[in-house]
Amino acid sequence: MAPPQMLADFPHEVLLDVLAKADTARLKAFAEPLIAQLDTIGVLENRTGLVMLPIQDTAQGTNFHLGEVLVSEARITASGQEGYGMRRGRDLEAAMAMALVDVAVAAGVAHADCATFIASEQQAQQAADHERLRRVEATRVDMETF
Amino acid sequence: MAYVATRGGERAIEQSQRLYREEMGAITPERVNELRQAMPYLIDRVMGEASLYDEDLAALALAQTGGELYEATLLLRAWRTTQPRLAVADPVTQDGLFTHRRISAAFKDIPGGQVLGPTLDYAHRILATEVLSGETHVPDPVTPAARPSPAHQPSVAAWQAENDLLTAAKPDQTTGNDIPDVTREPLLFPAKRAHTLQSLARAETGGVLALGYAAQRGYGQAHPTVNELRLAEAEIKVKHPRGTTFSAGRVKLSQAEVVNKKGTQLELGFAATMGWNEVKVIAAATLDVNSEGAAKGSATEEEFFLYHTEGVESSGFCIHFKLPHYVTFQSSLDAMRDAKAKKVAKDKAPEPAE
Numbered sequence: 001m002a003p004p005q006m007l008a009d010f011p012h013e014v015l016l017d018v019l020a021k022a023d024t025a026r027l028k029a030f031a032e033p034l035i036a037q038l039d040t041i042g043v044l045e046n047r048t049g050l051v052m053l054p055i056q057d058t059a060q061g062t063n064f065h066l067g068e069v070l071v072s073e074a075r076i077t078a079s080g081q082e083g084y085g086m087r088r089g090r091d092l093e094a095a096m097a098m099a100l101v102d103v104a105v106a107a108g109v110a111h112a113d114c115a116t117f118i119a120s121e122q123q124a125q126q127a128a129d130h131e132r133l134r135r136v137e138a139t140r141v142d143m144e145t146f
Numbered sequence: 147m148a149y150v151a152t153r154g155g156e157r158a159i160e161q162s163q164r165l166y167r168e169e170m171g172a173i174t175p176e177r178v179n180e181l182r183q184a185m186p187y188l189i190d191r192v193m194g195e196a197s198l199y200d201e202d203l204a205a206l207a208l209a210q211t212g213g214e215l216y217e218a219t220l221l222l223r224a225w226r227t228t229q230p231r232l233a234v235a236d237p238v239t240q241d242g243l244f245t246h247r248r249i250s251a252a253f254k255d256i257p258g259g260q261v262l263g264p265t266l267d268y269a270h271r272i273l274a275t276e277v278l279s280g281e282t283h284v285p286d287p288v289t290p291a292a293r294p295s296p297a298h299q300p301s302v303a304a305w306q307a308e309n310d311l312l313t314a315a316k317p318d319q320t321t322g323n324d325i326p327d328v329t330r331e332p333l334l335f336p337a338k339r340a341h342t343l344q345s346l347a348r349a350e351t352g353g354v355l356a357l358g359y360a361a362q363r364g365y366g367q368a369h370p371t372v373n374e375l376r377l378a379e380a381e382i383k384v385k386h387p388r389g390t391t392f393s394a395g396r397v398k399l400s401q402a403e404v405v406n407k408k409g410t411q412l413e414l415g416f417a418a419t420m421g422w423n424e425v426k427v428i429a430a431a432t433l434d435v436n437s438e439g440a441a442k443g444s445a446t447e448e449e450f451f452l453y454h455t456e457g458v459e460s461s462g463f464c465i466h467f468k469l470p471h472y473v474t475f476q477s478s479l480d481a482m483r484d485a486k487a488k489k490v491a492k493d494k495a496p497e498p499a500e
Binding site: 012013016017020021047048049050051052053054055056057058059060061062063064065066067068069070071073075082084086087088089090102129130131132133134135136137138139140141143 | 193194196197198199200202203226229230231232233234235236237238239240244245246247249254255259260261262263264265288289290291292293294295296297301303304315316317318320321325326327328329339340341343344347348380382384386387388390391392393394395396397399401403414415416418419420434435
């Protein structure tokens with residue numbers, strides 16, 4: 001199936017999901033030229049921090065904390081819009097790059113390029129998951145008991 | 147506990163740290179990167195016990211401590227305190243897990259089937275000594291299946307509840323900062339279930355194994371069967387300032403359900419931890435299923451196992467015995483000498499008849 005090439009094809013949730021998992025080098029390379037196309041950029045936050053991750057216990061249904069995950073966060077304004085990035089790991093530039101793409105999409109800047117980039121990254125992520133799951137499937141047990 | 151202030155050790159302390167680090171040599175980005183890539187299960191163990199998920203930091207902690215696991219965990223827990231908590235993610239549920247390994251020892255035909263995933267369970271334990279003779283050991287590649295395994299599966303417990311084998315868990319509606327948190331509240335007994343499971347998630351693997359194994363060997367009340375063991379990746383679901391919920395990435399986690407027959411129903415124990423560490427979650431779930439009604443002071447009583455499997459506290463207490471205890475020990479010696487002197491005096495004292 002051909003990837004969608006219009007930003008309207010990507011709900012905000014999917015767009016953010018894809019950007020948060022996008023290849024770091026490609027994301028930075030794509031986001032940098034957006035700076036010149038956006039009006040004055042204000043940085044509200046660009047920091048590392050922790051996200052606590054809870055999980056639900058299947059025995060009694062209790063939600064409890066597993067531990068904290070290191071993330072990088074960026075929150076910016078540009079062209080009258082707010083952009084946000086949060087990615088796992090301690091790469092402030094990558095979080096900023098995600099926020100730049102988010103704000104560009106919100107401000108209607110470089111829409112076609114953004115759509116192409118997001119479609120391409122989504123395809124790469126889906127392909128990686130597909131390949132991994134083919135390997136997992138190879139370990140399926142066809143069990144026979146005696 | 148009484149300590150004595152001493153001085154005169156500054157130079158020795160400085161040189162002792164140098165001596166420790168000198169043997170390891172320079173810590174380079176390449177070394178950290180190599181550790182991260184070559185030791186994923188060790189990295190996972192350290193991240194789980196530190197309650198801090200970041201492979202790079204865990205690899206750095208291992209490089210900096212020469213693989214001294216208690217020190218590495220302590221370094222990470224200390225570093226964690228320098229960071230603000232930005233959010234609490236949405237609770238992970240089993241049907242949202244990207245599953246790499248899912249097996250059951252209780253039921254052969256669980257819905258979705260059994261996939262072994264990455265494991266050495268059935269491997270021949272043979273050292274590849276040819277590497278020490280200069281050869282390179284290249285593992286055989288996986289032959290991928292034509293179709294992918296389903297990424298998402300419900301828990302085996304959910305299927306059992308549908309089949310009236312156990313009472314379905316009532317999902318907790320507590321979220322965010324309302325979920326009890328042992329990193330911000332004291333652990334009191336009887337412990338909240340959220341505290342118990344969080345403490346087991348960050349417990350020291352060896353400690354959990356020792357006590358879980360004791361329960362499995364018969365010092366517990368329940369002999370568990372592994373209902374489901376799963377290695378997976380969980381999405382970190384956070385909120386955009388405009389309200390959109392999205393995943394900021396995935397983290398590896400392990401979870402185990404163990405089951406025990408209790409009357410006409412099955413009783414479940416559960417444990418999960420960050421990273422892939424299946425021995426820990428099976429042992430921890432064993433302790434969970436055994437804890438109800440356990441005798442005071444037994445290995446399966448929650449106060450006993452939660453206090454004694456907290457690795458940073460227990461290792462810290464153990465090594466504190468190396469600190470100068472001259473005052474307390476001198477006091478013991480004085481009491482011993484005094485008792486000896488009194489005994490000698492008593493032995494020498496003339497009998498009243500003399």
